[in-house]
Amino acid sequence: MTQSRVLFFGLAVTYLGGVVVQFFLAGLGAFAATGYDPHRALGLILALLSLVLVVLAFVGKVPRTLLGFALLLLGLNVLQAILVQIDVREVAALHVVNALAIVYVALQIVERSRRYLVSKLAA
Numbered sequence: 117m118t119q120s121r122v123l124f125f126g127l128a129v130t131y132l133g134g135v136v137v138q139f140f141l142a143g144l145g146a147f148a149a150t151g152y153d154p155h156r157a158l159g160l161i162l163a164l165l166s167l168v169l170v171v172l173a174f175v176g177k178v179p180r181t182l183l184g185f186a187l188l189l190l191g192l193n194v195l196q197a198i199l200v201q202i203d204v205r206e207v208a209a210l211h212v213v214n215a216l217a218i219v220y221v222a223l224q225i226v227e228r229s230r231r232y233l234v235s236k237l238a239a
Contacts, residue, residue: 120176
């Protein structure tokens with residue numbers, strides 16, 4: 117169980133770092149330095165990582181709050197994929213706002229899982 121919790125924390129940190137890279141790739145696409153293909157590819161990887169986080173949360177038996185945040189992160193990733201497909205520009209633009217929510221939730225997961233892991237290792 118402890119290994120799952122350590123993996124959960126490590127994956128959460130990796131995910132958060134990936135989100136920072138994702139913003140950079142979106143900027144490259146927006147300023148025509150590259151296309152959006154790298155942004156799309158990393159988005160898919162991040163969505164899969166959010167699913168793995170949920171699985172690790174169940175396996176590691178993390179607190180309900182952390183499990184809730186992991187499920188929320190997965191839901192926000194699904195919403196992210198849906199928003200980018202919508203033809204109404206004003207609605208599709210929520211893709212960026214949703215990305216900010218993803219950053220917040222990912223940061224909460226990192227901080228809370230770090231505290232939880234430290235408390236368990238100290239016990």
